[in-house]
Amino acid sequence: xxxxxxxxxxxxxxxxxxxxxxxxxxxxxxxxxxxxxxxxxxxxxxxxxxxxxxxxxxxxxxxxxxxxxxxxxxxxxxxxxxxxxxxxxxxxxxxxxxxxxxxxxxxxxxxxxxxxxxxxxxxxxxxxxxxxxxxxxxxxxxxxxxxxxxxxxxxxxxxxxxxxxxxxxxxxxxxxxxxxxxxxxxxxxxxxxxxxxxxxxxxxxxxxxxxxxxxxxxxxxxxxxxxxxxxxxxxxxxxxxxxxxxxxxxxxxxxxxxxxxxxxxxxxxxxxxxxxxxxxxxxxxxxxxxxxxxxxxxxxxxxxxxxxxxxx
Numbered sequence: 001x002x003x004x005x006x007x008x009x010x011x012x013x014x015x016x017x018x019x020x021x022x023x024x025x026x027x028x029x030x031x032x033x034x035x036x037x038x039x040x041x042x043x044x045x046x047x048x049x050x051x052x053x054x055x056x057x058x059x060x061x062x063x064x065x066x067x068x069x070x071x072x073x074x075x076x077x078x079x080x081x082x083x084x085x086x087x088x089x090x091x092x093x094x095x096x097x098x099x100x101x102x103x104x105x106x107x108x109x110x111x112x113x114x115x116x117x118x119x120x121x122x123x124x125x126x127x128x129x130x131x132x133x134x135x136x137x138x139x140x141x142x143x144x145x146x147x148x149x150x151x152x153x154x155x156x157x158x159x160x161x162x163x164x165x166x167x168x169x170x171x172x173x174x175x176x177x178x179x180x181x182x183x184x185x186x187x188x189x190x191x192x193x194x195x196x197x198x199x200x201x202x203x204x205x206x207x208x209x210x211x212x213x214x215x216x217x218x219x220x221x222x223x224x225x226x227x228x229x230x231x232x233x234x235x236x237x238x239x240x241x242x243x244x245x246x247x248x249x250x251x252x253x254x255x256x257x258x259x260x261x262x263x264x265x266x267x268x269x270x271x272x273x274x275x276x277x278x279x280x281x282x283x284x285x286x287x288x289x290x291x292x293x294x295x296x297x298x299x300x301x302x303x304x305x306x307x308x309x310x311x312x
Contacts, residue, residue, distance in 0.1 A: 006034040008041060019051055137270070148207070181208045189215055189277060190292065191244070191284035196300035203307060212270055215277040218303050220263070225305030229298070237298040240291060247286035252279050 005022055007015045010030030015021070025031050026048060032041040178201065185197045188211040192200075200217050201209050209217070226234060245253050259276050262268055284292055 005047070007044070008032050008034070022048055022051065177208050181210070185209075185211045185214045188281060189218075190281055191295055191299060192218055192303075193296040193300050196296065196303050199300075199304060199307065212274040212277050215280070216268060216273040218299075219276070221304075221306030222299055222302040223263075223306065224309060225302040225307070228305040228309075229302060233298055233301070236294070237302065240287075240295040240298065243291060244280065244283035244287060244295065247283045248279060252282075255279065 004016055004018055007017045007022065007025060008031065009015070009025065010028050015025075017025070022033065022044060025044065028044065031044040033044050033047040034041050182194065182197055182201060185192070185201075186194050189197065192214070196218065197214055200214050200221070203217070226237065229237065245256060248256070256276065256279060259268070259272060262272070284295065287295065
């Protein structure tokens with residue numbers, strides 16, 4: 001029967017092995033063996049040497065590894081790992097205080113956040129107000145913007161293709177639009193002569209003016225140019241305007257006075273200009289023909305002076 005041994009490996013593991021098992025663990029240089037019930041632990045190499053010298057164990061036909069050399073292997077490194085206190089400590093670089101992110105909820109940064117949101121709310125409010133104004137006044141600015149855009153693209157095309165001449169059809173269409181606009185203004189603004197209407201429209205480079213806008217520009221120009229009239233002409237024009245207003249109803253005369261005050265404080269709206277154009281048209285038609293023609297002449301002289309001095 002094969003002899004058994006107690007084998008204690010270098011890591012403390014205890015095994016029960018026979019002679020062959022002893023040879024298997026010969027690579028462990030720290031292994032010890034307890035044999036014969038003596039209770040003493042002896043080095044494995046020493047026990048293997050005695051076993052080899054005493055010959056094969058009883059009941060065995062011989063050593064199973066006879067003639068096979070034992071190849072020594074590198075012993076296992078059983079050194080325990082270093083304690084955590086013995087490991088080198090890693091130190092972080094000192095943080096730059098100026099580079100630290102600002103705390104948005106402490107100190108003066110609260111005011112910065114409030115100011116940021118105030119600016120955002122003001123910007124949003126401005127955009128909303130601009131959108132409301134644009135939506136309410138689109139009949140005024142959309143035709144002007146369209147005409148300006150068409151004019152710009154036309155100028156760019158002319159610059160890119162200087163050899164491309166305008167076709168007669170394009171010129172005729174523009175001329176027809178201008179003549180139609182002048183005719184509408186003459187019908188709706190009887191206190192303006194056709195020459196005065198044509199002069200006011202000539203000041204618009206990008207768009208064809210409608211009658212209310214012709215009235216507004218002529219009205220402003222006449223107020224600027226009235227000072228260039230002679231004293232008799234200025235007094236005559238004032239008396240003709242008084243006669244025009246006398247043919248109106250009291251509520252209409254009050255609206256004219258309010259319109260004059262509004263023009264001193266702000267730009268008038270298209271609806272206001274249209275209302276005043278209708279009121280002045282009714283007053284002018286109520287005048288005798290000689291008075292209306294004289295009103296056209298004096299008003300046109302003041303408008304021409306105002307356009308030349310202060311623009312449209």
